[in-house]
Amino acid sequence: MDADAPQPQHDGARQRPVRRRHVLYLSGFDPQGPAHYHALYAAEAAQQARASGYLVSVGKRYRLGTNAAWDVHWTSSGESVETCYEFLRWDDIVRAHWPRGQGRLLRVTLATTARLIWNGSLWRIWQTSWPAFLALAMPAALVASGGAVLVGLITLFSASVIGAVGGWGAITALALAWPLAHLASVAQRKVQMAWLMRSASVVIQQARGRMPALELRLDAFAQRLLDVCRMTSVDEVLVIGHSSGAMLAASVVARALRRDPSLAHTSSKLSMLTLGECIPLLSYQPEAHGFRDELAVLRSHLGLNWVDVTAPPDGCCFALVDPTEVVEDGLPESQRRPGGPKRVSPRFAQCFSPETYVKVRRDKYRCHFQYLMAVERPGTYDFFLLSAGPQTLQEKFAHQPPVLRFDDFRCFGGPRR
Template sequence: MSESAARAPSIHPVRRRVVLYLGGFDPQGPARYHAMAMAAAAARPDGTVTVGPRRKGDRPHESHWTLHWPDGLGGQGQTQCHFLRWDDLVRAQWPRGRWRLAALTLGTTARMVANGSLWRILQTSWPAFMALALPALSLVALGLLGVAWGTGLVALARWWPGPWTLGGVALGALGGLAALVKAFGWLQSRVQMDWLMRSARYILRQARGHTPELERRIDQHAASLAALASQADAIDEVMVVGHSSGCMLAVSVVARALPQWQGRSAHTRPTLSLLTLGQCIPVLSYQPEARRFREELACLRASELLTWVDVSSPVDGCCFALSDPTRVCLDGAGEVHLVAPGAPKCLNPRWAQAFSPARYRALKRDKMACHFQYLQATERPGSCDVLSWTAGPKRLAEATAEQAGVVNYRGLQRFGSPGR
């Protein structure tokens, strides 16, 4: 039997599933995501999914909980959800101080401009470009306002000398400085500058090979995935789930474990699925130094045993919506490489249909809430029900088989295609 035939929808429902979850660049640990899983299960009108307590994992840097759901045969199915931690590494990248954050923002943006990756990001998705460029542009604008204010005060002191003028200039300088500090604080919270730019800086360091602690963690998680390849008798499906920056880690984890899966026949391994939510993979893959990561993307793109589904919304400004992240592997390649059995099926969650108009408008205004909506319940059943995919009797390929994937979406592209 060929690999592609082995991936065909199965008549045997899933009764045991393992989910390996990789969160984004978030200093909060598994407690937050366990709480979101419980809230999503509680919001289901049928109440068919129950979430067990959170427990410490058997392996280092893991935490897990269990989901129970009807298996379609009159019994109970079970999903073991393992939270693969790297939040401790994220917390180590969280320097304090507004001036340090300002310097980090300007330096990171300047590097992305210099190496051309920010331009390619603009070509791929203008909302993602704005999310990454707006913090630095806003800082520059604040700096120019400060310079203009200071220049005006100095000119006033020269044109109208006197003690009262000097006192007014001093008060004006202090007031202007206070206003700039307050504006910086507002900017930091409004555009999520602390999260966005710390994440971008870490991604750039990862591309240059300056994050050995992260590489070790990815290898540990890949070993956990590789160990599951031999457990076909106990597990029907293994699903790796990545959210936001965690999608990059999910790609590397699957690619590094894939040889162990490929070394076993289709009948002696569980089904392997990859689900990415709100992916921002091009931020890493567009870095010129990220050669190993592009090789890992190419490995997944060519794999016949992997089912990859990507869910991203055009209203989520922190992701690369409906964009195939493996197309970066086509740079300079021949037409033969266009065959891509492992490339992701891109799906739009269509939140406009899953919420009331008022709730949908509120969601679009709150970019952070929008970016996390993939993990939460909707007001009405939507086309992309992540909870039913992770806690349901259908494999990911079967659950999404009737949904048409979005191909060659260009709604967010600007200034041509993002080729080198």
Template sequence: MTQPVVRRRHVFFVSGFDPKGASYYHRLYAEGAGRQGKTSGYACDVGRRERTEDPDVQRWCAKWRGDISDPIEPVETTIEFLAWDDLVRAHWPRGVAAVAWGAVLAYVAAGSCGLGLLRVWRQSRRTLIALAYPALLWVLALIVGILLGQLVAQLTFRVGLASDWAPGKTGALAWGLAALVCAGAWWGALRIERKLHTSWLLRIYRFVDLWARGQLPELEKRLDAMASRVYECLRRKDADEVLLVGYSVGSMLAASIMARVVKKCEGDASAACRLSFLTLGQCIPLLGLMPRAHRFRGELAVLAAAADLCWVDYSSPTDWGSFALVDPLEICRVGPAGRRPVMPTMRSPRFHTLFDAEEYTWLRKNKRHLHLQYLMASPKVGEYDYFLMTAGPWHLCRSLSRGSTH
């Protein structure tokens, strides 16, 4: 069905596993909308951030308008930030031992995925490598430290014997130097970790493992509240489109929210036709493939059966922190047996078309910034325009056929 032009939109945004809250993402949106508008030839004015009656929700407004020659009327969008950063901080272990032990438990759980890991390897090898490299980094540092330490100790013993050093002093010196070499190897690994942010990934793995095990009741309560808020917005019928956006790890939460909203909308066709779902840098299979994530896979099955739902995913193959172009419903084996789900529509933002060669080279080297680029402006006009999708005049699925034009 062809969707009419949007005049009023309500966006619900779910951030990633990030202790930063609404103020950071509001500033990111406001700055990006201004820059993207200048590049793309439209205006997108973002208002101040406001608190709502719900302490876990803050909102701001965006007003989109085309240039003078554009006959399309202005669009008013309300964007609500569905906060869960407090839960992230509550599950953000700070000690090295706590992070390491949590990571061990998460890797053990992930290792039991069996054929699921094989499917990830076949469809997204970069992602599997990215998931494994925090463990590989520290295991490699341990092995290198031990081997170099042994080598230094043996050389010291040989020098001591050739020089007639006292055995006690030789042994103390040898093992002391070996310990220093091991410490040096771990110090080098720590420097690499600070650049690659592997501890952040390890915290995510542990959080996802707890979620799969059903050990985050406070999260489930929050998801219920978020779903109820989205559904109440649909029932008011004061928006032409209600758009749920899930970014990074937030795509998992958004999928769970959307499944609950879809259930609430059963029998209400007028509400369902105004509902859209956008995931960015999605990593839904990270939870969906966990052996104990039965409830979450059930929610994915609800989405697989929602044939009229407009669900679009933008994830870049250069973003190793996402399952780019991997259908989360297919890889998690959910939906009707023998019938492949018809959505989500998997797209690449094609970041290389949005930047000059030099800028894009820098972006690819800065993986953390690259993962955030979904929410930011670009210096060139292309198919991917986050602000046009979330504040512009077209319904999400209709915007796909129009590219970035307005």
């Protein structure tokens, strides 16, 4: 990792402590709704409070318009913060696009992978981040391998029946099939490949303009963001997007900025935090012109306080990649402008004992959700200080240098522009 990073985007001058915050949270592609995320937040906040020495009280879940919310009370050393944590609901849309049954899932896996290959986006993903490429390519590879083994078994069995091939051929094929099935089972448990392919399938539909319900929901979220930013009683409005929710967060903030550009002023109360983002999966789709335009809006507003947190061990994200870089495709070096989020690593290796970190790193599904969970050794990364503590996002990361270039996962020199 090349973390030579010059001055952070914003200075570290002490700001007035946050006393009231409003969080707008966007989950990833997950059919589980606010009940699940409320329970996760409450349990992990209590665990983090014990490790960190502060107090956190998470209230009951309640309706807030068409969304859900819960109140968080944070206290430490005489400071207290009240946070309204609003869960922006799109889980109903996820459930409507969640194919069930092995047959449908296999078709989605093969069709989605074929589309990614045909339109060139999978090749570009490989150039950008080989772990993300493996996560997206492995499901179809395992399906294809399993199909090849099955055909081989049928052929060998048929041949053995007529005596052309002895029984040893079928036994050999069965011996090869078992480790393949075991590999597929392990990969499914650790990486949740079925979830990945469902998500990628919807991203392709979104890029092609085939998700009108989602577009309407994003417009409504943008208006909700504008309404919250106009609340005079709130010190910080924090938009948080995790995983695929980072794509939605980018669209929501960009659409709000189009309506009110002053939201990106350095004195604005608006902040955006993206966690474990996989934005290039959408922005690399050839048809995603509207989304790339939204990324261009974000990149052009240098006063926007946007922090992007990704961890290299998280194979389901694009670790330490500038998610707005794609908007400068084709521009000569002399015309490229600075912009995009402040990119940092949560440094999970420093957040746990060596024994625990090995478990977190090996379980890729857990690693992808670790951004939302408690850590053993507070200091480097603390999601509950970010979402409920007394510092703004800008102040919390002011002294942490950004990662300007991370080439460890690039292949073939990175994506060509």
